Amino acid sequence: MSASDRLHASKIAATLLVLAIAVVAPGCKKKVPPPPPPPPTRDVAPAPTVARATVDSFTAEPSTIEKGQSSTLSWSISNATDMSIDNGIGAVQSRGQRQVFPTSSTTYTLTANGPGGSDSRTVTVSVTTPPPPPPPAPTGPRLSSAEMLQQQSQDAFFDYDKSDIRADARDALTRDAGLLKQIFAQDPNFTVVVEGHCDERGSAEYNLALGDKRASAAKDFLVQLGVAGDRIKTISYGKERPQCTEANEECWQKNRRAHLSAGQ
Amino acid sequence: MKRTIFLLSTIFISDVSFAQISGDLMKQGGKPAIAVPDFRGAGGAQNLMNSFNSTLWGDLQNSGQLKMLPKTVYPLTIPQQPADFRPPLNGRSQGPWLSDWSGPPVNGNYLAFGYTATQNGQLALYGWLYDVKQANPSSAQLLAKVYVGSPDEAGAKKIAQEFAADILKLFGASSLMGSKIYFVSDRTGHKEIWSMNYDGSDQKEFTHYGTITTFPVVSQDGTKIAFTVYPMRPASPGHPATEGQPRIYVHSLETGRKLVYLNQEASMNAASDFMPDSRHLLIYSTASTGISQIFMTDVDGGGFHRITNTRSLEVEAKANPKTGTDMVFLSGRGGTPQIYRMNIDGTDVARLTTGEGDCANPSWNPNGQIIAFSWTRGFEPGNFNIFIMDIASGTLEQLTHGAGRNENPNWAPDGVHLVFSSKRGRTSQIFTMLADGSGLQQLTTQGNNEKPVWTKGTQ
Numbered sequence: 006m007s008a009s010d011r012l013h014a015s016k017i018a019a020t021l022l023v024l025a026i027a028v029v030a031p032g033c034k035k036k037v038p039p040p041p042p043p044p045p046t047r048d049v050a051p052a053p054t055v056a057r058a059t060v061d062s063f064t065a066e067p068s069t070i071e072k073g074q075s076s077t078l079s080w081s082i083s084n085a086t087d088m089s090i091d092n093g094i095g096a097v098q099s100r101g102q103r104q105v106f107p108t109s110s111t112t113y114t115l116t117a118n119g120p121g122g123s124d125s126r127t128v129t130v131s132v133t134t135p136p137p138p139p140p141p142a143p144t145g146p147r148l149s150s151a152e153m154l155q156q157q158s159q160d161a162f163f164d165y166d167k168s169d170i171r172a173d174a175r176d177a178l179t180r181d182a183g184l185l186k187q188i189f190a191q192d193p194n195f196t197v198v199v200e201g202h203c204d205e206r207g208s209a210e211y212n213l214a215l216g217d218k219r220a221s222a223a224k225d226f227l228v229q230l231g232v233a234g235d236r237i238k239t240i241s242y243g244k245e246r247p248q249c250t251e252a253n254e255e256c257w258q259k260n261r262r263a264h265l266s267a268g269q
Numbered sequence: 270m271k272r273t274i275f276l277l278s279t280i281f282i283s284d285v286s287f288a289q290i291s292g293d294l295m296k297q298g299g300k301p302a303i304a305v306p307d308f309r310g311a312g313g314a315q316n317l318m319n320s321f322n323s324t325l326w327g328d329l330q331n332s333g334q335l336k337m338l339p340k341t342v343y344p345l346t347i348p349q350q351p352a353d354f355r356p357p358l359n360g361r362s363q364g365p366w367l368s369d370w371s372g373p374p375v376n377g378n379y380l381a382f383g384y385t386a387t388q389n390g391q392l393a394l395y396g397w398l399y400d401v402k403q404a405n406p407s408s409a410q411l412l413a414k415v416y417v418g419s420p421d422e423a424g425a426k427k428i429a430q431e432f433a434a435d436i437l438k439l440f441g442a443s444s445l446m447g448s449k450i451y452f453v454s455d456r457t458g459h460k461e462i463w464s465m466n467y468d469g470s471d472q473k474e475f476t477h478y479g480t481i482t483t484f485p486v487v488s489q490d491g492t493k494i495a496f497t498v499y500p501m502r503p504a505s506p507g508h509p510a511t512e513g514q515p516r517i518y519v520h521s522l523e524t525g526r527k528l529v530y531l532n533q534e535a536s537m538n539a540a541s542d543f544m545p546d547s548r549h550l551l552i553y554s555t556a557s558t559g560i561s562q563i564f565m566t567d568v569d570g571g572g573f574h575r576i577t578n579t580r581s582l583e584v585e586a587k588a589n590p591k592t593g594t595d596m597v598f599l600s601g602r603g604g605t606p607q608i609y610r611m612n613i614d615g616t617d618v619a620r621l622t623t624g625e626g627d628c629a630n631p632s633w634n635p636n637g638q639i640i641a642f643s644w645t646r647g648f649e650p651g652n653f654n655i656f657i658m659d660i661a662s663g664t665l666e667q668l669t670h671g672a673g674r675n676e677n678p679n680w681a682p683d684g685v686h687l688v689f690s691s692k693r694g695r696t697s698q699i700f701t702m703l704a705d706g707s708g709l710q711q712l713t714t715q716g717n718n719e720k721p722v723w724t725k726g727t728q
Contacts (some may be wrong), residue, residue, distance in 0.1 A: 206651030
């Protein structure tokens with residue numbers, strides 16, 4: 006609510022208070038002569054002999070809406086015989102509320118006619134166009150999930166000719182499971198591929214099968230930790246895609262791994 | 270001292286048994302002795318005779334089937350045509366004669382001779398093969414033929430290869446002429462299947478999948494090739510192109526086209542071998558098991574059925590080419606990967622190797638009795654050497670001895686040669702050798718080349 010809205014609201018409250026006094030006071034003292042009319046809100050003309058129709062209040066709440074939302078018009082009228090609101094609303098009772106769905110900013114005019122004269126009041130409902138939803142960039146949330154995966158996932162490493170999940174791999178995969186659950190929750194279409202890799206020493210044929218076993222061992226571990234198995238695919242690269250090509254144990258260890266990558 | 274003698278004799282005996290397999294294959298000791306003097310060319314043909322003579326000698330020697338008699342012991346007068354032979358008169362030489370070649374110092378059984386000439390713009394070879402133990406030229410003649418080629422180096426090589434092939438046929442040795450080697454090369458930046466002639470000539474790219482294409486196997490009838498591909502999935506917005514799970518592709522070698530092969534829904538399907546009938550495939554796949562096991566399928570992928578049933582890695586099944594009723598394969602069931610044999614239905618499993626080191630790449634000799642394979646026995650993991658084994662006796666022979674990393678031995682159709690890959694520098698290259706490890710020849714130089722398969726080709 007803006008400062009001007011708050012000012013507007015306090016004005017309405019003050020008006021309502023005056024109105025309440027005006028309504029209650031005559032009811033209490035039916036037999037006594039009518040008290041002086043409430044201070045006129047608009048005209049300072051002397052009070053007519055026949056009470057003039059008066060729009061006591063006419064408000065729209067909220068006065069500013071987004072396109073597609075509604076605002077409620079509320080009004081209260083005294084001494085009128087014929088009351089209407091324009092913009093297709095038509096005749097109304099002396100007190101009432103009406104929900105309106107303007108598609109653009111609209112000024113509503115409430116006209117009250119009575120034997121003693123007429124009154125009218127306007128209220129404006131401002132309609133704003135909501136900002137377009139953030140455009141789903143072509144790479145949208147998928148890429149950010151893929152980036153998250155790429156930056157935050159950890160490889161699980163294996164011993165030579167083994168597919169057992171070592172203690173260090175257990176830690177890595179446990180963190181990966183948390184990451185995957187988070188990514189899967191925020192990105193319902195995201196899938197992941199567990200790649201199995203081997204070092205260069207075994208034969209390519211045997212390593213194809215060994216890499217597959219490593220990938221599926223890593224997948225099984227993630228599934229045990231509650232990651233959705235139907236969103237994990239495995240692929241063995243054997244020793245076809247080493248990330249390190251030197252012939253030493255440090256390098257071989259880097260290549261004996263299960264690695265997470267974004268699925269398609 | 271006694272101990273030393275005992276050790277020496279043990280080594281001596283084992284060495285003898287070690288050489289036995291290749292010796293039998295190459296008929297060592299009982300090989301026909303052949304003299305092949307340099308041929309001469311008439312007129313312009315003489316310029317091409319260096320190519321001709323080295324090709325003829327090379328092909329005969331590389332066959333491993335003949336004992337090549339050294340040129341240094343040949344008589345001074347070399348016959349060029351049958352009319353040159355003149356019998357000795359009263360014990361005195363009148364010209365070239367059969368006994369000049371059968372007696373000392375040559376001690377030959379056979380003589381190849383002839384000459385070339387350019388005729389009508391073509392290079393013609395007049396070639397003969399004589400059995401020099403015979404009494405006279407008319408009964409000595411085993412081969413007399415005219416060969417025609419283009420009047421250039423290629424033509425000279427071609428007629429020499431054809432003449433050598435005819436000579437080898439007479440000795441029951443199948444010539445390698447026309448045989449082809451399929452292999453994997455990354456020289457274009459991707460692993461693709463390539464083909465070349467048995468001597469390394471005419472290297473051609475066969476597949477163009479632009480991904481990882483590997484593990485070629487060829488049907489015995491020479492009509493089909495199967496291999497394993499990581500099918501490329503095209504790039505989509507936000508996703509680079511990526512490789513899919515490995516799948517088996519079968520292509521026709523007659524048209525080059527891809528044939529229908531229905532892969533199993535599995536993380537891995539790999540081509541292992543054709544059955545000898547060329548209508549079934551052995552594969553290894555994770556289908557229905559979650560771990561690589563051996564299966565057989567029809568050549569279109571139908572009729573899928575399981576052969577091994579273990580919780581260990583089972584790969585590289587190779588059917589006995591002679592019987593089709595048994596196979597060798599690689600299994601991790603006993604620890605490290607070792608070579609096993611079993612019946613085609615999976616029964617009667619027996620381990621063939623000792624359990625030491627890592628084994629890989631079993632390949633049958635066409636005789637269905639001997640296999641070649643790679644093994645790290647005696648070396649660090651990854652340092653494979655080529656071994657051959659007689660399956661019935663278990664006798665082993667080691668053909669390479671630590672020079673580089675030697676893998677994927679594959680027998681030539683003649684059962685005497687092997688092709689294999691060896692990483693002896695920074696790259697892996699393809700070599701051929703004889704079954705005793707001799708006669709090493711390097712066939713490739715560009716990029717990395719591996720997984721050779723030697724086929725009869727389309728003769």
